[in-house]
Amino acid sequence: DGGITQSPKYLFRKEGQNVTLSCEQNLNHDAMYWYRQDPGQGLRLIYYSQIVNDFQKGDIAEGYSVSREKKESFPLTVTSAQKNPTAFYLCASSVPGGTYEQYFGPGTRLTVT
Amino acid sequence: AQSVTQPDIHITVSEGASLELRCNYSYGATPYLFWYVQSPGQGLQLLLKYFSGDTLVQGIKGFEAEFKRSQSSFNLRKPSVHWSDAAEYFCAVGVLTNFGNEKLTFGTGTRLTIIP
Numbered sequence: 001d002g003g004i005t006q007s008p009k010y011l012f013r014k015e016g017q018n019v020t021l022s023c024e025q026n027l028n029h030d031a032m033y034w035y036r037q038d039p040g041q042g043l044r045l046i047y048y049s050q051i052v053n054d055f056q057k058g059d060i061a062e063g064y065s066v067s068r069e070k071k072e073s074f075p076l077t078v079t080s081a082q083k084n085p086t087a088f089y090l091c092a093s094s095v096p097g098g099t100y101e102q103y104f105g106p107g108t109r110l111t112v113t
Numbered sequence: 114a115q116s117v118t119q120p121d122i123h124i125t126v127s128e129g130a131s132l133e134l135r136c137n138y139s140y141g142a143t144p145y146l147f148w149y150v151q152s153p154g155q156g157l158q159l160l161l162k163y164f165s166g167d168t169l170v171q172g173i174k175g176f177e178a179e180f181k182r183s184q185s186s187f188n189l190r191k192p193s194v195h196w197s198d199a200a201e202y203f204c205a206v207g208v209l210t211n212f213g214n215e216k217l218t219f220g221t222g223t224r225l226t227i228i229p
Contacts, residue, residue, distance in 0.1 A: 004156075006156075031214075031215070033216070040122070040221060040222075041221060042203060042219045042220055042221040042222050043157075043203065043219040044219075045216060045217075048214065048216060050214050050215075056210070056212065056214065058216070088154075090156060090157070092157075094215065096214075096215055098215075099145075099164075100145045100147070100207025100215050100216075100217060101147070101159065101162060102217055103159075104149075104156035104157040104158070105156050106155055106156045107154070107155065107156050109154070
């Protein structure tokens, strides 16, 4: 089955540690996205990538980093510089070309204490 | 700048009653509009989308939405809700960035509660 995989479902870290969230897709989509979701704030775009080896900052990129070495993979690192990292993180992918339609993974809930 | 407003944070509806969730957008060009649904702790699932043509679009699970350009609205409707419709609903507009990349701007969501 084609889809987007995010692992793990739940992640716990101590404050001051970097943590990397995994996102893999087998939909053969060129574009991939990372969102952060907090209660009452909807989805906010962190980073996106339209092609391999290229990515752009979204609306709330500070304290995050990404890489796009393979078409299938778009890992997100939450660094110790992110002041409030506890949130639900969603990965998505799409086929660029005017449809704008995005397909979402199941999400990772990160808790930092 | 583009934006999406969902004025209702939380709506409670009786099972079997009709439903309308409001969405207003602000975008200078022809909008590409979406409704997504999210069950607790899950990802988002596409309910329906509007690109062009007929302003009344049908989606999955018996949902429909009507695009009204004059009101900058894209409200979601269902004639009779089921308990399984309890979830959070997000409206989104597709936009082009300054670099020509495509992205979605989301509203803050409406949480739907169904009472027996």
